[in-house]
Amino acid sequence: TLIKRLEIHNFKSFESKRVSLQLDGGLNVITGPNGSGKSNIIDSIRFCLGENSPKALRVSRLSSLISDTGPKTDGRSAKVTMLFDNSRRAIPVDSDTVSISRELKENGESTYFLNGKRVQKGSLSEILDLALISSEGLNVIPQGMVTRISELLPDEKRRLIESII
Amino acid sequence: TLIKRLEIHNFKSFESKRVSLQLDGGLNVITGPNGSGKSNIIDSIRFCLGENSPKALRVSRLSSLISDTGPKTDGRSAKVTMLFDNSRRAIPVDSDTVSISRELKENGESTYFLNGKRVQKGSLSEILDLALISSEGLNVIPQGMVTRISELLPDEKRRLIESII
Amino acid sequence: KRRVFINSFEKVDKELRTIFNKLTGGSAWLEIEDPNDIFSSGIFLMTQFPDKAPRESTSTSGGEKTITALAFILSIQSVYPSPFYLFDEIDAHLDAVNLERLAELLKERSKRSQIILVTLRPPMIARASAIYGTYNEDSISKVVRYKPGVEIVVRSS
Amino acid sequence: KRRVFINSFEKVDKELRTIFNKLTGGSAWLEIEDPNDIFSSGIFLMTQFPDKAPRESTSTSGGEKTITALAFILSIQSVYPSPFYLFDEIDAHLDAVNLERLAELLKERSKRSQIILVTLRPPMIARASAIYGTYNEDSISKVVRYKPGVEIVVRSS
Ligand SMILES: Nc1ncnc2c1ncn2[C@@H]1O[C@H](COP(=O)(O)OP(=O)(O)OP(=O)(O)O)[C@@H](O)[C@H]1O
Numbered sequence: 001t002l003i004k005r006l007e008i009h010n011f012k013s014f015e016s017k018r019v020s021l022q023l024d025g026g027l028n029v030i031t032g033p034n035g036s037g038k039s040n041i042i043d044s045i046r047f048c049l050g051e052n053s054p055k056a057l058r059v060s061r062l063s064s065l066i067s068d069t070g071p072k073t074d075g076r077s078a079k080v081t082m083l084f085d086n087s088r089r090a091i092p093v094d095s096d097t098v099s100i101s102r103e104l105k106e107n108g109e110s111t112y113f114l115n116g117k118r119v120q121k122g123s124l125s126e127i128l129d130l131a132l133i134s135s136e137g138l139n140v141i142p143q144g145m146v147t148r149i150s151e152l153l154p155d156e157k158r159r160l161i162e163s164i165i
Numbered sequence: 166t167l168i169k170r171l172e173i174h175n176f177k178s179f180e181s182k183r184v185s186l187q188l189d190g191g192l193n194v195i196t197g198p199n200g201s202g203k204s205n206i207i208d209s210i211r212f213c214l215g216e217n218s219p220k221a222l223r224v225s226r227l228s229s230l231i232s233d234t235g236p237k238t239d240g241r242s243a244k245v246t247m248l249f250d251n252s253r254r255a256i257p258v259d260s261d262t263v264s265i266s267r268e269l270k271e272n273g274e275s276t277y278f279l280n281g282k283r284v285q286k287g288s289l290s291e292i293l294d295l296a297l298i299s300s301e302g303l304n305v306i307p308q309g310m311v312t313r314i315s316e317l318l319p320d321e322k323r324r325l326i327e328s329i330i
Numbered sequence: 331k332r333r334v335f336i337n338s339f340e341k342v343d344k345e346l347r348t349i350f351n352k353l354t355g356g357s358a359w360l361e362i363e364d365p366n367d368i369f370s371s372g373i374f375l376m377t378q379f380p381d382k383a384p385r386e387s388t389s390t391s392g393g394e395k396t397i398t399a400l401a402f403i404l405s406i407q408s409v410y411p412s413p414f415y416l417f418d419e420i421d422a423h424l425d426a427v428n429l430e431r432l433a434e435l436l437k438e439r440s441k442r443s444q445i446i447l448v449t450l451r452p453p454m455i456a457r458a459s460a461i462y463g464t465y466n467e468d469s470i471s472k473v474v475r476y477k478p479g480v481e482i483v484v485r486s487s
Numbered sequence: 488k489r490r491v492f493i494n495s496f497e498k499v500d501k502e503l504r505t506i507f508n509k510l511t512g513g514s515a516w517l518e519i520e521d522p523n524d525i526f527s528s529g530i531f532l533m534t535q536f537p538d539k540a541p542r543e544s545t546s547t548s549g550g551e552k553t554i555t556a557l558a559f560i561l562s563i564q565s566v567y568p569s570p571f572y573l574f575d576e577i578d579a580h581l582d583a584v585n586l587e588r589l590a591e592l593l594k595e596r597s598k599r600s601q602i603i604l605v606t607l608r609p610p611m612i613a614r615a616s617a618i619y620g621t622y623n624e625d626s627i628s629k630v631v632r633y634k635p636g637v638e639i640v641v642r643s644s
């Protein structure tokens with residue numbers, strides 16, 4: 001199940017006009033100057049998949065994820081949508097593509113959508129778990145954290161192996 | 166008071182034959198492949214100036230600082246010597262150059278020398294403090310730690326300013 | 331429980347040996363601290379870089395830890411295959427030789443799983459199957475997609 | 488105690504503004520959370536990168552945090568002048584433009600205080616007044632000294 005497209009609305013440094021990335025099935029490289037939004041793209045994927053820790057998304061509280069570059073009107077919200085290729089039905093949903101969205105309002109409340117229909121976070125997490133799609137597994141290495149795995153204590157390394165079984 | 170020379174004996178990946186670096190007063194750049202001893206040179210300076218935390222020197226206990234590449238004979242020890250230019254007498258000792266050495270034995274005990282004479286760690290620290298020579302001030306940034314200062318909480322930043330007065 | 335653990339442990343260990351050797355020419359392996367009491371003892375991630383003594387991963391250099399961590403993470407794939415990877419500047423502390431080898435390995439791996447990787451280093455950009463360039467316009471981030479092979483110059487004002 | 492603090496605070500703040508502007512063309516400054524109760528409130532390290540909104544240093548990007556941290560550390564020098572600096576791969580997450588500017592600044596600063604700096608990045612090596620190349624021979628580290636200007640190729644086997 002690979003990610004075919006990523007759409008980012010009003011999330012961190014991405015403005016309210018929709019930003020859309022068509023992703024390749026192979027090695028997608030994101031590059032650019034310091035402070036130009038590279039890590040924010042990684043954050044947007046983790047956000048969409050349900051990451052709820054402000055620290056993991058590098059903010060003090062969730063509502064700071066909404067872009068502060070636009071007009072300070074009321075009722076602002078951030079939205080991220082991911083489109084997955086589901087031709088092999090790894091996600092237990094009967095459609096060739098599956099779209100997952102998350103919208104966050106200023107009051108910190110999130111709404112999740114699966115193929116356009118509202119869904120509870122709990123049932124979405126179960127569906128994603130079955131497809132081995134996770135935003136906090138070993139498959140995610142945030143900036144500056146790559147050596148951490150090698151620095152784990154022996155006990156922590158054992159627990160890591162136990163957790164993947 | 167700049168560092169004129171650094172001599173490293175049997176410390177980490179440096180063997181028992183003395184390794185000596187003549188340092189320049191300006192920008193001294195150390196470069197080379199991964200795992201070739203660059204950070205161990207930085208550790209050797211912090212060690213010589215009295216750093217006693219194994220974690221700060223990236224080992225589990227101090228005796229692991231003694232090189233394990235040589236013959237496993239008894240009575241091994243690691244020794245680092247720094248030669249300072251003291252022509253402006255910033256170090257309160259009456260000589261144009263000042264040498265500071267630290268020797269570590271397998272039992273974890275350290276011996277300090279000032280211009281070749283044995284000295285207590287406490288009185289050496291006092292002398293170095295007067296010359297503003299420290300191994301744990303803001304002037305030392307270990308590998309991977311450069312962004313820490315920007316990530317400090319407001320209280321920690323205040324305490325930092327207080328500590329330098 | 332013990333049998334399931336040993337089974338996964340051996341798969342990860344076997345894959346780790348292959349990947350680490352491909353990356354460095356040296357060897358790496360997992361050791362159980364106390365095989366008689368697995369669930370209250372630890373696991374050691376052992377490495378032996380070419381021409382060096384064997385050492386546990388915690389007492390190697392920064393660049394060596396990076397290589398070991400990535401070999402371990404990719405070896406987990408053999409037991410728990412995640413459909414995609416998100417890597418943010420994992421190559422920052424690698425020297426030129428290790429960078430080339432890692433870039434080659436990730437290019438190969440990307441045939442099996444999708445990889446989304448942030449990097450500032452040209453040898454890694456050169457192996458991409460798709461390149462996204464981010465830049466700022468009036469404090470807003472924008473993204474353009476490049477065809478691989480097209481020379482990217484990181485813009486500066 | 489308050490007067491001494493304010494005096495040092497202002498010196499560091501003034502120097503921070505100069506250095507940060509030289510490094511980025513933007514501005515940075517220190518703000519006291521509660522000027523009426525300094526010793527139980529905090530200090531904010533504010534930054535405004537070119538064409539961007541002002542932001543506290545904790546919510547900027549990795550590379551922006553690197554630049555801000557170094558500007559702050561060098562500004563402390565105005566109050567507490569340490570005779571030497573030990574920097575280990577401080578440039579790992581900088582893009583090409585910020586790297587050039589930092590390398591230029593450190594070259595200048597090295598006229599006032601001695602700097603010992605570990606780096607893997609060529610623009611930084613190019614500005615050295617002395618270069619030490621480390622390498623391994625049978626798991627032992629060796630060091631050679633180069634004259635600046637001599638081309639260094641990081642040896643690989
Ligand atoms: N007591 C010791 N005896 C011998 N070798 C040691 C000892 N302690 C550490 N080492 C080895 O020293 C080597 C060099 O480590 P160091 O951290 O200095 O490398 P480095 O040049 O900074 O590399 P990197 O670019 O990856 O940061 C490592 O391979 C490590 O295993």
Ligand SMILES: Nc1ncnc2c1ncn2[C@@H]1O[C@H](COP(=O)(O)OP(=O)(O)OP(=O)(O)O)[C@@H](O)[C@H]1O
Nearest residue numbers: 012013034035036037038039040067068548549550
């Ligand atoms: N809520 C927000 N609204 C607008 N901009 C934001 C918001 N949160 C963070 N930013 C800004 O987003 C910018 C880009 O951050 P990001 O971490 O993605 O950069 P990056 O490209 O990864 O840079 P680096 O190479 O330094 O790691 C930063 O300048 C930051 O100040």
Ligand SMILES: [Mg+2]
Nearest residue numbers: 038039143549
């Ligand atoms: Mg980043």
Ligand SMILES: [Mg+2]
Nearest residue numbers: 203204308392
């Ligand atoms: Mg190092």
